[in-house]
Amino acid sequence: MPRWSPDAALRLEAAAMDLFERQGFAATTIPQIAEAAGLTTRTFFRHFADKRDVLFLRDREFPDAVGDVMTSVPLEDSGPAAVRAGLAAACRGLEAWRRPIARRRTIVHSEPALHERELLQRHHLARAIDASLRARGIDVPQTRTLAAVAVMCFDLAMQKWLDGPDDLLLEECVASVWSEVRDCLDG
Known part of the structure; x- marks a missing residue:
């Protein structure tokens, strides 16, 4: 060898x-x-x-990428707008990875021992979003709430994207899920 x-x-x-x-x-x-x-x-x-x-090698960079994109969003944008912009930009970078993401997700979801590691990845994403929002001067209770909602929306959007037709964009799924969550909370 x-x-x-x-x-x-x-x-x-x-x-x-x-x-x-x-x-x-x-x-x-x-x-x-x-x-x-x-x-x-x-x-x-x-x-x-x-x-x-x-299975989790590529996931290490994603939270930092979302956080970096959020820091480039104009400061006058609200916390929710910054989160949506960060997730949308990150989604554009994932479009070409649909098949590998689907393969990985199937393996992870079929093995209970891997669920903890996936939850840890979500925690890292939430921390990166929270830190980025704090750096924008947003109050801590709001940053934590927005980070938790963003991670939940991203996870739901990811599943919607992977289950949907091939021409469905992840960015569209994030926008759709974000609206659905907002409507549920307002309704």
Whole structure:
């Protein structure tokens, strides 16, 4: 097996996803992933702490991306407007990732042991939104509420997008869910 491969992480990720889909997350071992990728177990551990990391590697950057976009929204915009703008911009960056996101979501939802890690990702997104809103000078109770609502809306929109037709845009789903939540609260 090669000692060094510039695409090792991507090969390991692809092999892991295929194995998780075929035989389940719990039944898949790290040596199986490494072998399927044509790499060593040692190489696996250079890139990932454990097999859960393969599923959640890309999620680390998303909260920061949303927070960064929110800081670029004009300060005169309200907290809700900043949150919607941040989520909308982040959604545009995810459109090309529909298939991998759907695959990952199916695996995560089929394995109870992974639910905690997914909840942690939502918590990180809420913290990034909260911090961005605080930096705008918005009161803490409102920042926490907006962050929680934003994460809930994003999660509902993600499911709507993945369940919908191929031409449905994630950004449209976020706007739709945001309106539905607002109507429920006002009604």
